[in-house]
Amino acid sequence: MRFDILTIFPEMFSGYFQESIIQRAVAGKLLDIRVHDLRRWAAGKHRKVDDKPYGGGPGMVMQVEPFYEALKTLKAGAKGDRVILMSAKGKPFSQKEARRLAKYKRLVLLCGRYEGVDERVARHLADEELSIGPYVLTGGELPAMVVVDAVARMVPGVVGKAASIAEESHSEEGVTEYPQYTRPEIFTPKKGKVWRVPKILLSGDHAKVAVWRRSKMKRS
Numbered sequence: 001m002r003f004d005i006l007t008i009f010p011e012m013f014s015g016y017f018q019e020s021i022i023q024r025a026v027a028g029k030l031l032d033i034r035v036h037d038l039r040r041w042a043a044g045k046h047r048k049v050d051d052k053p054y055g056g057g058p059g060m061v062m063q064v065e066p067f068y069e070a071l072k073t074l075k076a077g078a079k080g081d082r083v084i085l086m087s088a089k090g091k092p093f094s095q096k097e098a099r100r101l102a103k104y105k106r107l108v109l110l111c112g113r114y115e116g117v118d119e120r121v122a123r124h125l126a127d128e129e130l131s132i133g134p135y136v137l138t139g140g141e142l143p144a145m146v147v148v149d150a151v152a153r154m155v156p157g158v159v160g161k162a163a164s165i166a167e168e169s170h171s172e173e174g175v176t177e178y179p180q181y182t183r184p185e186i187f188t189p190k191k192g193k194v195w196r197v198p199k200i201l202l203s204g205d206h207a208k209v210a211v212w213r214r215s216k217m218k219r220s
């Protein structure tokens, strides 16, 4: 699956995407992640991508032209593409949305900054707006990383064992995973304190373990 990310801070992505599961999936050609500097499509010597808001008000607003030109160069809009504007006003992102988006061939993620993005980007260029939560961040870069990460995990082969994504939190809506434990069986953080692994997990009785796990899954 391919991701194209449009941002004025492309460097922010290198650390995250060059580690662990995402890096392995890129190396294994399961994912193709391309981060583009939006200023490449900005006009003028100063490569300005923002301007003052019409009607007045604080801060600056990102202009429509650089996004328009960038999407034209990237030939975004072909069958199998989905153009998504990261926005605090958008539809809430969830595991269900991640599963839906993993069916596209390519996601093009647009990262806003400053006071936001000229509304014509949402109206005419993006297929949808997504929010990663009810709070305001300084830019769309962290939201884009969140979307890439969650969607990438749904791409067959990216996460080692299919079972681990089938059973984890939110794979069923409103249900979160059972508690997990690993060695040591008994942990003593300080004298007189003992933290034990529940006995049932040490019993070797898979049927009982499965019943216990189901009982510990949380439903909202």
Ligand SMILES: C[S@@+](CC[C@H](N)C(=O)[O-])C[C@H]1O[C@@H](n2cnc3c(N)ncnc32)[C@H](O)[C@@H]1O
Residues within 6 Å of the ligand: 085, 086, 087, 088, 089, 110, 111, 112, 113, 114, 115, 116, 117, 130, 131, 132, 133, 134, 135, 136, 137, 138, 139, 140, 141, 143
């Ligand atoms: C400072 S925010 C702009 C907030 C905007 N003035 C508002 O009140 O909705 C700058 C950019 O960060 C991104 N952003 C901020 N919070 C976000 C969130 N919760 N989900 C997705 N993107 C977000 C968007 O791309 C946005 O254009």
